[in-house]
Amino acid sequence: MEDAGSASSAGGGRTKMLTQEQISFFHENGFVRIPKVYSPEEIARMSDELDQLIQDWATTNMGWTGPWRQVYMSPDVEKRSMLTHLHDLHFYSEAWCRAVTHPRMAEAMADLLGPNVELHHTTLHCKPPETGMPFPMHQDSPFYQHEGFGYIDAIVHIDDATLENGCLKFLPGSHKQGHLPHITRLENGESCSPHLPTDKYRLQDAVPCPAEAGDVVAFSIYTVHGSEINRTDRWRRLVRVGYRDPLCRQIAGQSLGRAGVIVRGMRPVGALAPTLS
Helix, strand or coil: CCCCCCCEECHHHCEECCCHHHHHHHHHHCEEEECCCCCHHHHHHHHHHHHHHHHHCCEEECCCCCCHHHHHCCHHHHHHCEEEEEECHHHCCHHHHHHHCCHHHHHHHHHHHCCCEEEEEEEEEEECCCCECCEEEECCCCCCCECCCCEEEEEEECCCECCCCCCEEECCCHHHHCCCCCEEECCCCCEEEEECCCCCCCHHHCEECCECCCCEEEEECCCCEEECCECCCCCEEEEEEEEECCCCCECCCCCCCCCCCEEECCCCCCCCCCCCC
16 A cells, blocks of 8 residues: 655655645546554554443444345345444543644644644544444445535554454545535435445455555545454454645535544635534
């Protein structure tokens, strides 16, 4: 996978976190792996506090619903498949508040989004050993839909992610299509988690993006992606952090109407204003 090289000088005296090659790769393919955004010492503290958050605050359940489960899992595994999740870790932990506002992360997002970068949300996704839930092919836009392309999800890897434990897999260039209609209801009319048709968008056709602890994988809100089941005897922990250009207007979904922390630059006039008491 494409890696970030050494930093280079940007306009206005700013030092880029990413090389031009990396930036071009992202815009062409819709994703990029950024190695070693966090040091081993930082990851160790983030890992410790994440384990505490899982114990104190996280929810473990069957995760996403829908007919795709029968496509990707045997009946026995489907019954046992679980997902551990938690929203907005930075509200609960100093280490994670520092992580999502980290200068290296903020600079990388500025390289891809522009000079002003706003934090939108954080979400923990942990795949338990052996039956950690797979994710069907989907875009993230149905969950927090925005106008335009000024939104990026950055996946912080606490553990190494491999094919065996369910690393992210992408369809390169799929972000150029913009927002796609997703399946959100079953044949009986009941709602289900948004996903793309499994016969048209197949996990086996996607490109795996393995990553090491401390790496970040950034991708467009429109890049089609998924992941397979965790088949190992160890947890696979990662945290999704959403960043946007403050002028990228949200239409629907998670954290709608909530202004986030500006992690780089300034909040421009015309952007969503913070809630004031």
